[in-house]
Amino acid sequence: MLYGLVRRKSFHNAVPLGAISIAAYLREQGHEVQVVDAPAHDIGYEEVCGEVNRFGPDAVGVGATSVIWHSAVTMSKMLKDRFGVPVFVGGPHPSLYPEHAMEAEGVDVVVFGEGEETTVEFIDALIAGRSLHQLQGINGLAFRTEDGRVVKNEDRIPKMHLDDAPVPAYDLLDLSKYSAPPMRVRQMPAVYMELFRGCAYARCTYCTSGGGLKNRYRRHSPKRAAEKVFEIHQRWGAREVAFVDDDFVVGKEWIYDFCAELRKLGNPVSWTCYVRASQVDAGIFSSMKAAGCHQVLIGMEVLDNAALVALRKDLTIQSCGEAVRAAHSAGLSVIGLFMAGIPNTTPDSVFETVRIALEQEVDVAVFSLYRPPPGSPEYEELGWGPEEYIDCFKKQKDAVYLPQGWTDLKQVEEVFAQAYRRFYLDPGFMKRAAQKAFSDPILARNIAKGAVTLADQFRPEWMRLGLRDRYRPKDRLTR
Ligand code: B12
Ligand code: SF4
Incomplete structure (x- = not known):
C-alpha cells in the first residue's frame, strides 16, 4: 500500500503527520505501507507514479487539505488510470466535504475524520473480499454503490486511546528533508x-x-x-x-x-x-x-x-x-x-x-x-x-x-x-x-x-x- 501524499509546498517542508500516523497504525495491524511525500522531494505527478510503480501497492491513499484538493484529484485520477487499484482520499478537505470529494473522478472511497481505524477497517474489508461498492457499516467512510449512488456512512467515534497509538512512522520519511x-x-x-x-x-x-x-x-x-x-x-x-x-x-x-x-x-x-x-x-x-x-x-x-x-x-x-x-x-x-x-x-x-x-x-x-x-x-x-x-x-x-x-x-x-x-x-x-x-x-x-x-x-x-x-x-x- 502506498500513500501519494500531495500538499502545497510551504516555505518549509512539514512532516505529513496525517499520512505517517495512518501508516504506523496500518503497519501495526500487519499491513505493508510506503509514504511518498511529493513536496518534500519536489517531485511531480509522473515521478509519484514512478514511486508507486516501484512499490506495487494493492491500494493507494491520497491526503489533502482544501488548498491542494485539485492536485489531489489529478493525482488520484492518474493513479486510478495507471494502476487500477482502489484509490481512497482523506485529510482535512475530504473530512469537511465528503460528498464533494466523492464527486472526483478517480476517487473510489473517502475517509472522513480521523483516519486510522477507518482505513484499517476499509483495507481489511477489501482483503476479506468486499467490493468497493459494499462498504456499508464502516463508519467514517463514503463510497459509491453499484448503481453510482454516494453513501456516507456514520461518523466514526475513534476507540483508540492515544497512548496506545503507535508513534507516527517518521522512519518512512527522510527526516533531513523536513x-x-x-x-x-x-x-x-x-x-x-x-x-x-x-x-x-x-x-x-x-x-x-x-x-x-x-x-x-x-x-x-x-x-x-x-x-x-x-x-x-x-x-x-x-x-x-x-x-x-x-x-x-x-x-x-x-x-x-x-x-x-x-x-x-x-x-x-x-x-x-x-x-x-x-x-x-x-x-x-x-x-x-x-x-x-x-x-x-x-x-x-x-x-x-x-x-x-x-x-x-x-x-x-x-x-x-x-x-x-x-x-x-x-x-x-x-x-x-x-x-x-x-x-x-x-x-x-x-x-x-x-x-x-x-x-x-x-x-x-x-x-x-x-x-x-x-x-x-x-x-x-x-x-x-x-x-x-x-x-x-x-x-x-x-x-x-x-x-x-x-x-x-x-x-x-x-x-x-x-x-x-x-x-x-x-x-x-x-x-x-x-x-x-x-x-x-x-x-x-x-x-x-x-x-x-x-x-x-x-x-x-x-x-x-x-x-x-x-x-x-x-x-x-x-x-
Ligand atoms: C501543522 C499544520 C500546518 C503545517 C503543515 C501542514 C502539513 N503537514 O501539510 C503548515 C504550517 C505548513 C500548514 C500550512 C497550511 N495550513 Co495548516 N495546519 C496544521 C495543523 C495545525 C496540524 C496538521 C496536523 O499535522 N495534524 C495532525 C494530523 C495527525 O491530523 P490530520 O492531518 O488531520 O490527519 C488525520 C485526518 O485528517 C486523516 N488524514 C490525514 N491525511 C490523510 C491521508 C489519507 C490517505 C487518509 C485516508 C486520511 C488522512 O487521518 C489523520 C489521522 O487521524 C492543522 C490543524 C490541526 N490541528 O489539525 C492545520 C490545518 C491542516 N491547516 C490549515 C490551513 C488552512 C493551512 C494553510 C492553507 C494555511 C495558509 N493560509 O497558508 C496552509 C496549507 C498547507 C498545505 N500544503 O496544505 C487548515 C486546513 C483546512 C482545510 N480545509 O484544508 C487546518 C485544519 C487548520 C484549521 N483548523 O483551519 N499547516
Ligand atoms: S476553536 Fe480551538 S483550535 Fe480553533 S481557534 Fe479556537 S481555540 Fe484555536
Missing part, C-alpha cells in the same frame, strides 16, 4: 508532532476545529506523551519538536506532569506549542521553559474586546497582554497570530492591534486574511460551497470577505499588508530584534530566515506575480 517554520526552530532536525486530538475549546467562530473538523478531544497521558517525544529523539535523532496541537495547555495538572516527565528524561528536545491566552500563567510557562520549551504561539486575532467577544475567543486585550508578559517573564518568546478583515472590525482595529502587539513586545507577529469557514454566517452570506472554499486558500494574499464598513477588498488587502509593515518596520521592534539577535546567534539566523519569508510582504504586487509565474514549474504538485 523542518518547522524558521522562527520556531532552535535545533535541527526539527519535526512536527501531535499529542492531542481535537480542540478542548472548539468554539471560535472562524475556525474549522470548532466547526466541520471537530475531532473528539482527547490527549496522551503525560508520561506516554513524554516517552513518545523521547522515542522520536532516540530513534530518529529529532532535536526539536513543533507541537501542532490546537491548544496545548488545557488544565494545569497535565502540563505540569508532562513537563516533569520530560525533565526526568533529560529534556530530549527543545519545543514550541500553541497555547490559549486564557489558560496560561507564569507558573505554567516556567515549568514549560524548564522542560525545553522556548516559544509559544498565541492566537489573539484582533486586539479589540468587542470583536473578540464576537469571535467567541474568550479572550480580552488584558488577558492577551498578561499571557505575553507571563511568557516573557519565564524566558519564552511569543509568536502572536492575528487576522485582518474579520467581521465586526475596522481598519483601525487592525492598526490598533499592531500598536498593542508592539506595546506588549510580541516577538513575532503573523497576520492572515479572514477566510469564512463552512458553517459560519459569512460563508452562508457569500453563498459559498466547496469550490469557493478551495479557491479562497489559493489566493493567499487576496482578501475574500468584505466586512461591513470597509470600502472594498483592496482596502482589506492594503490593511493586511500595512499591518506587516507597521509591525516589522517599527523602530522599537527593530531595535529589540537587533539587541536579541546580537546576544543569540540562533535567533539571528532565524530572524534572517524569517525576513526572507516575509520579504514577499514588502515587495510590490506586480513583482510578486512576475516572479511566481516565471518560476512555478508546470507539473509540480506544489505551488
Whole structure:
C-alpha cells in the first residue's frame, strides 16, 4: 500500500503527520505501507507514479487539505488510470466535504475524520473480499454503490486511546528533508508532532476545529506523551519538536506532569506549542521553559474586546497582554497570530492591534486574511460551497470577505499588508530584534530566515506575480 501524499509546498517542508500516523497504525495491524511525500522531494505527478510503480501497492491513499484538493484529484485520477487499484482520499478537505470529494473522478472511497481505524477497517474489508461498492457499516467512510449512488456512512467515534497509538512512522520519511517554520526552530532536525486530538475549546467562530473538523478531544497521558517525544529523539535523532496541537495547555495538572516527565528524561528536545491566552500563567510557562520549551504561539486575532467577544475567543486585550508578559517573564518568546478583515472590525482595529502587539513586545507577529469557514454566517452570506472554499486558500494574499464598513477588498488587502509593515518596520521592534539577535546567534539566523519569508510582504504586487509565474514549474504538485 502506498500513500501519494500531495500538499502545497510551504516555505518549509512539514512532516505529513496525517499520512505517517495512518501508516504506523496500518503497519501495526500487519499491513505493508510506503509514504511518498511529493513536496518534500519536489517531485511531480509522473515521478509519484514512478514511486508507486516501484512499490506495487494493492491500494493507494491520497491526503489533502482544501488548498491542494485539485492536485489531489489529478493525482488520484492518474493513479486510478495507471494502476487500477482502489484509490481512497482523506485529510482535512475530504473530512469537511465528503460528498464533494466523492464527486472526483478517480476517487473510489473517502475517509472522513480521523483516519486510522477507518482505513484499517476499509483495507481489511477489501482483503476479506468486499467490493468497493459494499462498504456499508464502516463508519467514517463514503463510497459509491453499484448503481453510482454516494453513501456516507456514520461518523466514526475513534476507540483508540492515544497512548496506545503507535508513534507516527517518521522512519518512512527522510527526516533531513523536513523542518518547522524558521522562527520556531532552535535545533535541527526539527519535526512536527501531535499529542492531542481535537480542540478542548472548539468554539471560535472562524475556525474549522470548532466547526466541520471537530475531532473528539482527547490527549496522551503525560508520561506516554513524554516517552513518545523521547522515542522520536532516540530513534530518529529529532532535536526539536513543533507541537501542532490546537491548544496545548488545557488544565494545569497535565502540563505540569508532562513537563516533569520530560525533565526526568533529560529534556530530549527543545519545543514550541500553541497555547490559549486564557489558560496560561507564569507558573505554567516556567515549568514549560524548564522542560525545553522556548516559544509559544498565541492566537489573539484582533486586539479589540468587542470583536473578540464576537469571535467567541474568550479572550480580552488584558488577558492577551498578561499571557505575553507571563511568557516573557519565564524566558519564552511569543509568536502572536492575528487576522485582518474579520467581521465586526475596522481598519483601525487592525492598526490598533499592531500598536498593542508592539506595546506588549510580541516577538513575532503573523497576520492572515479572514477566510469564512463552512458553517459560519459569512460563508452562508457569500453563498459559498466547496469550490469557493478551495479557491479562497489559493489566493493567499487576496482578501475574500468584505466586512461591513470597509470600502472594498483592496482596502482589506492594503490593511493586511500595512499591518506587516507597521509591525516589522517599527523602530522599537527593530531595535529589540537587533539587541536579541546580537546576544543569540540562533535567533539571528532565524530572524534572517524569517525576513526572507516575509520579504514577499514588502515587495510590490506586480513583482510578486512576475516572479511566481516565471518560476512555478508546470507539473509540480506544489505551488
Ligand atoms: C501543522 C499544520 C500546518 C503545517 C503543515 C501542514 C502539513 N503537514 O501539510 C503548515 C504550517 C505548513 C500548514 C500550512 C497550511 N495550513 Co495548516 N495546519 C496544521 C495543523 C495545525 C496540524 C496538521 C496536523 O499535522 N495534524 C495532525 C494530523 C495527525 O491530523 P490530520 O492531518 O488531520 O490527519 C488525520 C485526518 O485528517 C486523516 N488524514 C490525514 N491525511 C490523510 C491521508 C489519507 C490517505 C487518509 C485516508 C486520511 C488522512 O487521518 C489523520 C489521522 O487521524 C492543522 C490543524 C490541526 N490541528 O489539525 C492545520 C490545518 C491542516 N491547516 C490549515 C490551513 C488552512 C493551512 C494553510 C492553507 C494555511 C495558509 N493560509 O497558508 C496552509 C496549507 C498547507 C498545505 N500544503 O496544505 C487548515 C486546513 C483546512 C482545510 N480545509 O484544508 C487546518 C485544519 C487548520 C484549521 N483548523 O483551519 N499547516
Ligand atoms: S481557534 Fe484555536 S481555540 Fe479556537 S476553536 Fe480553533 S483550535 Fe480551538
